[in-house]
Amino acid sequence: MQCQDMEKFIHVYLDREFAEEDRADYERHLAECEQCRRLARFEQRFKAQLKTSLARPHLRLDEREAIRARVMQTLAEAPPLPADHGTGRWILRLVPAAAAAGVLMALVLGRGDIQPAVVGQSLMANTNNQPLEVRTKDPHALQNWYHEKLGIAIVPPTFTDGRTSLVGGRIGQVEAKDAAHLLYSRGDKNISVMVFHPENVPFHGMVSRNIGSKNVYFSYSKGQNVAAFRHHGVGYSITGALPRHELDALVRDVLHQPSGITEPPPLNAVPVKAP
């Protein structure tokens, strides 16, 4: 056995992963070879130093209790069953072919950990800086604009944190359907609220948790948190680069407000934006 082969297996030796016989051979060489012994000593000290330096970060008692409490809370809010069937009504009419493609894709991809389209579309909406079609701080003006565009008055939610304010809106997409993309600003960050027809918009693959009595679905990507849920037959997603508990607060605000649409127009009267 040569010294350079010894080196390659030094960690296997120190991690005590050798079978008895292999270990004995290894130690025979160590007994004879000062250089390998020196390396072994060095690596052993290095390992010990990793262990001490990287030990779990020290938590104060109150921090530990806070973490424990949040886990207990999360578990208390955990929904009994992952199955979820929304009772979506109308809002935005389906584009049949594209919607069918969406369903097919969901079947092909299966459940697993694949994120549903609403996640990617919400993230894109919030990070792509697409130009707004209407820019206004006035929720009523925006409501009227959507009524004109979509035949439905989308009611922009208002937030109680005092720093998330309406900037404007545009027509976005969720799955293959038109959706209202409402843009808010919060300090130097964007918050996007998508209001969409919840039918055929799956949330599976997202982590779910209860807020109040509502099942809310969460996802995270590249610094952005997404929450999606159904409320009064309307689908919502809220997306922003903000910590989860702050996002929770925004979700709570929406859940305390009445439906995000004002009046149900006749199903066939809903215009669909030309592709």
Place this chain on the structure above:
Amino acid sequence: MLRKKEARKKAEFEGLVMPHLEALYGTAVRMTRNPQEADDLLQDTCLKAYRFIDKFQRGTNFKAWIFKILTNVFINRYRKLQRDRQVRGQMERESHHAHILGQGPTRDAQQPEETILDHLMSEDITQALEKLPPDFRMAIILSDVEEFSYKEIADIMDCPVGTVMSRLYRARRQMQRLLYHHAVDRGLIEADEAQEEIPGASAKSAEVTDLATYRNQKKR
């Protein structure tokens, strides 16, 4: 009645998960490098574990099982694999010329056992760890902090034991390289000092893959 069953299930799950909370949180902090995100990762892990608790076989290793879930949730949240791969490629190219920590004597030649390890602080080591690609970082935490066996790590990271060996080997060498450069930058050692080589350390890192390789090499 259904509620009662649900409550019992939750209580049982809490009993399983609570003893590992600090280990999970600590790992989450090292992986996300951010306490807020670590907390999110921990919550997601617990939720997912709870949802799949029926898949856990009673009497088997719960800690390894829930660490596997943590790893999966982490990977799904941080799909920046491409960038990480680029970083790693770069590190490996560097390594051909890099000095390895501890490869030569330090300043005081009278004390051959003294190495630059003596000059390093915990912070230096955590910072070096944070520079590693996520799968290297995870391998180090699982092995050196949580003391899982190679077999358990292979199961948690969903890869063969040989891959665990090679990840640990490369991860530790990479950390040593980072620490060496750090020590040179801080003037703890001089760049050209580490001339006298330990034979093993200069090996052109042929991959450590499995024990069969070890046994073959032994015969030579």
